[in-house]
Amino acid sequence: MSGLKWLPWAVLYTLTMLANPLGFLPGPAAAAVIINEILADPARDWDGDGVLDSRDDEWVEVLNTGPDAVDLVGYWLRDDAASGPRLNLFGVLAVGETAVFYGSQAVAWQQEQGQTVAGLSLNNGGDRVILLRTVAGSDPLAYEDVDFVDYTSHQVVDDRSCGWSVQRDQWLLFDALNPYAGSLEPGGSGCAPTPGAPNLCDSSVDARDSSFGELKASYR
Numbered sequence: 035m036s037g038l039k040w041l042p043w044a045v046l047y048t049l050t051m052l053a054n055p056l057g058f059l060p061g062p063a064a065a066a067v068i069i070n071e072i073l074a075d076p077a078r079d080w081d082g083d084g085v086l087d088s089r090d091d092e093w094v095e096v097l098n099t100g101p102d103a104v105d106l107v108g109y110w111l112r113d114d115a116a117s118g119p120r121l122n123l124f125g126v127l128a129v130g131e132t133a134v135f136y137g138s139q140a141v142a143w144q145q146e147q148g149q150t151v152a153g154l155s156l157n158n159g160g161d162r163v164i165l166l167r168t169v170a171g172s173d174p175l176a177y178e179d180v181d182f183v184d185y186t187s188h189q190v191v192d193d194r195s196c197g198w199s200v201q202r203d204q205w206l207l208f209d210a211l212n213p214y215a216g217s218l219e220p221g222g223s224g225c226a227p228t229p230g231a232p233n234l235c236d237s238s239v240d241a242r243d244s245s246f247g248e249l250k251a252s253y254r
């Protein structure tokens with residue numbers, strides 16, 4: 035009889051797998067760190083260096099979904115065309131925290147590595163963004179995919195970003211800076227991009243614009 039002790043656990047496991055609440059994710063499920071938001075076609079100075087640059091001002095936001103803090107030094111980003119990583123992430127991410135990485139940081143990293151400089155290389159016509167993790171103990175370094183997102187042109191053109199809802203049950207368009215009225219999915223939401231912050235809906239574009247202006251003015 036003692037051999038049947040595992041049965042309730044087997045049933046529970048089976049039910050959990052059937053329910054699979056993360057089964058809708060586009061990439062491999064249950065990764066602690068995920069790609070949370072993407073802005074691939076910048077029309078303003080997102081990295082704050084005073085210059086609008088179509089390469090340097092691209093950004094990708096990652097989110098730690100838990101259950102533990104994660105040292106991002108074991109994580110990497112690349113796009114569909116790259117044979118290797120475009121950027122080694124860095125910093126420690128607490129549970130529920132986001133971090134945003136800019137094209138300019140990818141440029142700096144590629145220069146350090148003596149690689150061809152291409153930034154994050156997020157195509158405006160659509161691309162795949164891949165989050166990689168170092169395979170533990172690998173030498174030379176090997177990588178495994180932990181998440182990826184495919185986006186289409188309408189999700190990114192001219193300062194639209196796309197990303198997960200805070201509940202992570204819907205991939206949304208954040209189009210307050212360049213409203214989308216078309217019929218493709220995801221449709222327009224009127225929400226603004228939120229680099230480095232949770233993907234809450236803030237539709238106050240005017241306030242955002244003026245705060246950007248004030249910020250820049252204070253540096254002159």
Ligand SMILES: [Ca+2]
Pocket residue numbers: 074075076088092155156157158
């Ligand atoms: Ca781009």
Ligand SMILES: [Ca+2]
Pocket residue numbers: 078079080081082083084085086087090091
């Ligand atoms: Ca810039």
Ligand SMILES: [Ca+2]
Pocket residue numbers: 113114115154155156157161
């Ligand atoms: Ca690309």
Ligand SMILES: [Ca+2]
Pocket residue numbers: 070071095132197227228229230231232233
């Ligand atoms: Ca965000």
